[in-house]
Amino acid sequence: MDENTTGKSFSFFRPRGETMRRETRVIKMILAGWLIAIVGSQIYVYLLEVNYSALLLDEWTFFNLPIHFWLTGQFLPLWFIIICGLFNFWMDRHASNVNSLDGSLRFRVKSAGEEEDSW
């Protein structure tokens, strides 16, 4: 059976249906923010080290920390918390507007000998 013969084929890059399309669009934005922050910050730190004296990085402090320590060690984890929070706010609104499935378990595993059942 080829993938296209079923009406249920999808992937992250080829979402199907409005709900999934909207969800993947937001996920892509969050992942872009995540990736750019990580790689961008390290390229920035690398370029600072290459182009300026080492002394500058030591003297250029932010909240008491050398800029590269603050940017990587303090800001990035904070940024992750922020984007996770934004994602959850969006999901809460999106889930309540579009479907009522968020918040429920579709399936559960029962004890041995019983069939799986949906809630």
Next chain:
Amino acid sequence: MVNSTVQVLPLAIVVGLFAIFIISGLRHHARKQSEYGLSGVYTGRIGIGAAIASNWMSAASFLGLAGMFYLKGYFAMAFVVGWTGGYVLLLVLMASQIRRFGKFSAPDFVGFRYESEGARTLTAFILIIITIIYSVAQFRGIALLVSWLLGIGYVPAVIVGSLLLVMFVVVSGTLGATRNQQLQYFVLITAFILPLMLLTRKLGYFWILPQFGYGAAISDLYLQFGFAWSEPFLNTTLFQWLALCFTLMFGTAGLPHVLSRFYAVPGIRDARWGVVWGLFFIALIYWSAPAYGVLARLFEARNNIPFNAGDGQAADMVVLTAATLGGLPVWVIGLLAAGGMSAAFSASAGLLLSGAASFSYDIYPRLIRRDASENDKIFAAKGFFLIMAAIVTVLTLKPWGVIAEIAAFAFALAGNTIFPAFLLGIWWCRANSTGVISGMLTGVVITFMPFILGDALPMVSRLFPVTSSAFIGAPLVMIVMIVVSRLTAPPSEEMRLFLARDVHDCQ
């Protein structure tokens, strides 16, 4: 840090803390039996977050991370970013979707999604290998703390620490104590941050937020001793940093005991917000850990103690070194040791128990004894727990790195195997059993390749470093999964319908 005297007060604090945990666990158990099997009792989203953070905390977080800062300076920031950034992947790509499968372990998930007993069994084997590797890091932490507390050498401390862990699991299990993870997190965070506040206050730095205050120590190290942390990529490359960082992120999103948190929470929204709170609680530790490494260096410099980059044991004990050289009261040092011991004990006990459960549930009745009764499975789980503890003990006698490096190796294996299996299983309906088995086997080969071919082919070690192989490895595994899945029969129509309708709400 090894001396020949018993640290009486710290030892009493460690024993007292474990007694409190067991008593609290018994009270919880009596008050409310957990409905979710893998969890303790939950009290709202903050409670779920504290439970996630408590479950996450291990010797690697409590002792190993500070040790990496002490040894490698800025390079260790890859651990901070990797171990927090992985939760973003976990939240946006997996947390909600995993819950919708309603499966309660990684082998369960893989077996169900890929409709394959072979894939399920392979996942169980990989999970057990991950458990063993990760437990070596925990046992090393336990051994170093036991060595310090009892004033004995490293090798006897490994044996004593292992016996103590087995006794702890047996006593907790016999008494029926469950983990009060919220209490444990509160104790861990207090044990970690209070000594840091006292140290920075003593040094005259900004002590209210020692996570920022330690910046002054970096300046002092440079001004007084000419020691510079200001060239982040002097001894490493940008590739090495990113490879480690992304490996830890992929591994975080693929570690079985992290994934299991999402099966164990009542609602999807609670699971999602629990991740955010969990990430915040974890970040509190990781914002603080670099300070211990920096302060230990400062105190050593002030005491004319030469820095030895090859002393892994000293590096793994810098949290206690900083507190000791900083002249903190003994009870504070005891609290710190108790926190480290608690983190290492709970992480290794949880891992070994889940590994034993995986053996008794996924391997024993399928490969060894098909007619195994429930009693047989329980017996097999107990026996395999002891076997794994023995294997980990032997490996801990001669570990291949410091705590954080050993843990990173486990993350690399998880990132090369479980992470791609979950990611494509959730987000690509065409991924099939042949693809996932081929992919996971490729992931295992990639993870161990530096050990096997590293000497003969130096390029292998450069592209797939032992602790950082998933940066290139995980995408490679996904390519293998995609190609093999494309060349073989697709999953059943029912599974694709389930994915479309029940997991992704495709209209």
